[in-house]
Amino acid sequence: MAEATERETGVRRPRSNWVPLGVAAGAVVLLGAGWPLLNAVTPSSQALASDDTVDLGSGGDYAASLDLPQDGWNVDTTKTMAGQQYVFTRGPVELDLVSIQPPGGMEATPEDLWSGMETTSRVDDASAQLGEPEAATTQDGTRGLVGDLRTQDRTERAAVFPSPDGNFAVKMTLGGENATGADLASVEDVVEAVSFEHQEGS
Amino acid sequence: MSHAPHEPRKHTPGEPGTEEGQVPSQRGPDHEGVVPEDRTRETEPADRGQDDREPADHGPVGGESPGPVHIGRGDHEPGQRLPALAALVVLAAACAVGLVLLSTNMFGALRVYAAPAVLAFLLCALTYAVGFWIFRRIRPVRAPRLPVAVLATVWGLLAATGVAAYANTGMGGLWGQILGYEAAGAWGAALTAPINEEFLKLAGVVVIAVAFPHALRGPIDGFIFGALVGVGFEVTENFLYALHSISQSGALAPATSVTETTVIRVVLTGLGSHWAMSAIAGTAVGLLAAVAWRPGARRALAAVGLVLLAMLGHFFFDSPLLGEGLFGVAAKVAFVFLSAMAVYFTIRHTFRSRVKRSLSEQGKDLGMRRSDAKALASRRGRHKALASVARPERPEVRRRQERMVEEAEDRAARYAVN
Numbered sequence: 001m002a003e004a005t006e007r008e009t010g011v012r013r014p015r016s017n018w019v020p021l022g023v024a025a026g027a028v029v030l031l032g033a034g035w036p037l038l039n040a041v042t043p044s045s046q047a048l049a050s051d052d053t054v055d056l057g058s059g060g061d062y063a064a065s066l067d068l069p070q071d072g073w074n075v076d077t078t079k080t081m082a083g084q085q086y087v088f089t090r091g092p093v094e095l096d097l098v099s100i101q102p103p104g105g106m107e108a109t110p111e112d113l114w115s116g117m118e119t120t121s122r123v124d125d126a127s128a129q130l131g132e133p134e135a136a137t138t139q140d141g142t143r144g145l146v147g148d149l150r151t152q153d154r155t156e157r158a159a160v161f162p163s164p165d166g167n168f169a170v171k172m173t174l175g176g177e178n179a180t181g182a183d184l185a186s187v188e189d190v191v192e193a194v195s196f197e198h199q200e201g202s
Numbered sequence: 203m204s205h206a207p208h209e210p211r212k213h214t215p216g217e218p219g220t221e222e223g224q225v226p227s228q229r230g231p232d233h234e235g236v237v238p239e240d241r242t243r244e245t246e247p248a249d250r251g252q253d254d255r256e257p258a259d260h261g262p263v264g265g266e267s268p269g270p271v272h273i274g275r276g277d278h279e280p281g282q283r284l285p286a287l288a289a290l291v292v293l294a295a296a297c298a299v300g301l302v303l304l305s306t307n308m309f310g311a312l313r314v315y316a317a318p319a320v321l322a323f324l325l326c327a328l329t330y331a332v333g334f335w336i337f338r339r340i341r342p343v344r345a346p347r348l349p350v351a352v353l354a355t356v357w358g359l360l361a362a363t364g365v366a367a368y369a370n371t372g373m374g375g376l377w378g379q380i381l382g383y384e385a386a387g388a389w390g391a392a393l394t395a396p397i398n399e400e401f402l403k404l405a406g407v408v409v410i411a412v413a414f415p416h417a418l419r420g421p422i423d424g425f426i427f428g429a430l431v432g433v434g435f436e437v438t439e440n441f442l443y444a445l446h447s448i449s450q451s452g453a454l455a456p457a458t459s460v461t462e463t464t465v466i467r468v469v470l471t472g473l474g475s476h477w478a479m480s481a482i483a484g485t486a487v488g489l490l491a492a493v494a495w496r497p498g499a500r501r502a503l504a505a506v507g508l509v510l511l512a513m514l515g516h517f518f519f520d521s522p523l524l525g526e527g528l529f530g531v532a533a534k535v536a537f538v539f540l541s542a543m544a545v546y547f548t549i550r551h552t553f554r555s556r557v558k559r560s561l562s563e564q565g566k567d568l569g570m571r572r573s574d575a576k577a578l579a580s581r582r583g584r585h586k587a588l589a590s591v592a593r594p595e596r597p598e599v600r601r602r603q604e605r606m607v608e609e610a611e612d613r614a615a616r617y618a619v620n
Contacts, residue, residue, distance in 0.1 A: 014494030017285035017412045024408035025292050027401050032299075032365035035372030035398070044375050046383060055384070077378025078371065082387020084450065100452040103459045108452060116453035123310040123449060160452075169452060 045074040045089065057083040057099035060167025062196045064099065067139070069193050093183050094176040095190060100169040107166030110145045114160055117171055127152045136161075140195035149173055157184060159191040170194050282415050289413035296409075297356055300364025304438065307367055311445040318456035322444035325464045326437045330355070333433035333477060340546070341426045342554050343579055343607060350410065350417045354427045357406030358434020358476075362399070363442070366435075369398040392521035396513040399435070403480040404509065406431040407487040419615045421488035421549040428484015432477035439476065440467050471531060474519065474538030482545050483512035492618045508545065515541055554579060556614035557607075564606055578603055579610070 048054070050071040056064040072090045079087040088095040102108045114133050121128040133145035136159065144161030156175030163169060172191050174184055312319050334355060338345040345351070373394045378386040407428050411418040418427055440463075447463040448456045467475070486505035490497055497505065515538040524530030558576045565575020577583030584603050591599050 014279075014281075015496040017282050017415065017495070018288075020408050020490070020495050021285050021289050021292065021412045024405040024412075025296075027405045028296055028361070028365055031369040031398050031402060035369045035376065037372070039372040039375040042376065042379060044379065046378070075383050077383050077386065078375030080378065080383045080387070081374070081390070082384050084387075086383075098449070098452075100454075101450065103447075103451045103455050103462055106454060106458075108454055112454055113452050119314060119453040120449045122314045126310075126313065171452065 039078060044076055044078040046077050048073045048075055056097065056170055058168060058199060059101050060163060060165045061198055062163035062165060062168055063199050064163065064168065064170050064194055064196050067193050069189050070187055090187060091183065092176045092178040093187055096173045098171050100171055102167060108162045108169050109166065110143060110160055110162060113162060113169055113171060114145045117158060117160055121149055125151045130158060136192060138192050138194045142196050146191060157188060157191060161194055163196045286413050289409050293353060293357060293409050293413060296361035300360035303364035303368060304360065308445060315445060315448050315456055318448055318460045319445060321457055322441050322460045326441045329440060329468055330437045337426055337429040337433060341422060342550050343557050343611065346426055347417055350414045351430055354406065354410050354430040355434035358403060358431040359438050362402040362406055362435050363438040366399050366402050370394050373398060388522045392517050395520050396516035400479060400483055400513050400516055403431045403435055404483045404487065407484040411487055411491045418488060418491050420492045420553065420618055421485045422553040424484040424486065424488020425481045425546055425549060429477045429481035432480035436476040440464055443467060471535050474535035478538045478542035479512045479516050481542050483509045485545055485549060492615065511541055553614060556617045557610045560610035560613035561606060564609060578606055
């Protein structure tokens, strides 16, 4: 009846302001809670084969990649953002890997990177402390540093490797909340499985 | 606001409104004869109408609605008061939730990077101040009310960014599963942000429209409030990116990382960033609010088109298309910025035309020159007119000007509906 009158007179009744408010509030709740819930109930890992090569990004004249030396590694698709940050898991072990772009064209040395890692590791855990580093080389001969990263309740392994020109770097922590020393020891060579390749034409 | 020196020769106290630039009283019989449907306005307190204040009332659209209900300084049509209060509650709750989520997100970085965080905060505060000033200033005729404009930016600063951070992580994880982590790394942002961020910012414009129905009642208001929500979002996002860049650069030179990131996001890509996207989408809210959320097919299509244009711009901006070189970035920024400008100048022209038409009608009935009446549509025109009267007369003339402008904006809103 009312609609018929509206049609006859050509006048539209105003819609209650509750409608747009409900739609707006609903959208906020749906987006803010819906995606995280949906993501939580769906699997968030993708299996990687031992011969998989993971591209870790590039900077300066070099691109980095990771050749996983063991089977059974998975990539966490929620925490990983290709080109910036990677999270790999294998049982209780977690490998966090960050691609680093030094600012302002500065060339990073292993020592600079280790010092920076001391700071960045405290973002997630205020008690984090790096031990004395040891020299290490990746499978392609790139020089870096490896050492212990101690937090309140566990000890993890940390590593930093700059590209040969220092314009790009990779830093890694190998740990896991429930990982034992034996678990870490069994995959420790993964931190040296990074390689830097000179990019043609760069 | 500048005050011109007193020029007595231009002051003609006995003939209000006949002198160039002066605004005659609207309270004379002529005025009442012009807009009989608006006689209730004449009961408004005489001190209303300073810059940033709400106009006297909505005025019944089509002459059939009951009279307005006045609640404090805000004016609401019957049935708008409760949703407006609820909208304020939604706004406060969403901002509180956003603040908690952002604090959780940033706490560790703020603790470790305190000094660079202060630098980032200062750069963001500067960005906010400049953006806020510009987007209030570009509203034709007069700026939106200060408190409402601030609340719009607060939605962007807290509610939209806080919720978007979690929504984006959730949706990004799903893209990782669907596309694989490598493709998700390249396309995830382009597929996620246009949906989550544009709708979350748009929700803020809708909440503002419901909470302050008189502040947002046409496309130009939608554009301005969209831009304000967008600049709030941009500022918080810049802050988050600046903190993130420190870790991403290995904490090798935190101050340099913060400065580089902010300069790139403000100077290089700032023209085509969040403000522009949400201004385009916000225009859609203005289109719908102008007709009390009950649009015809053409208006509804236009509104959907604007939201899709904003989302398309965001998709293009975040996508790996055209690469990350200077040309690619410039093309993306240009697409978003020029889209926003095309929308802005179209709706600005329409709005100004309507306001000038109304001022011309009012001026005619008040015995003003047409050009003088129309000149009141601009800030400069009003200042010029004020400068031409004696200083003691200016407060009263200013009030009259503002009543005319209020009336003109009321009528402009009605022209839009009709």
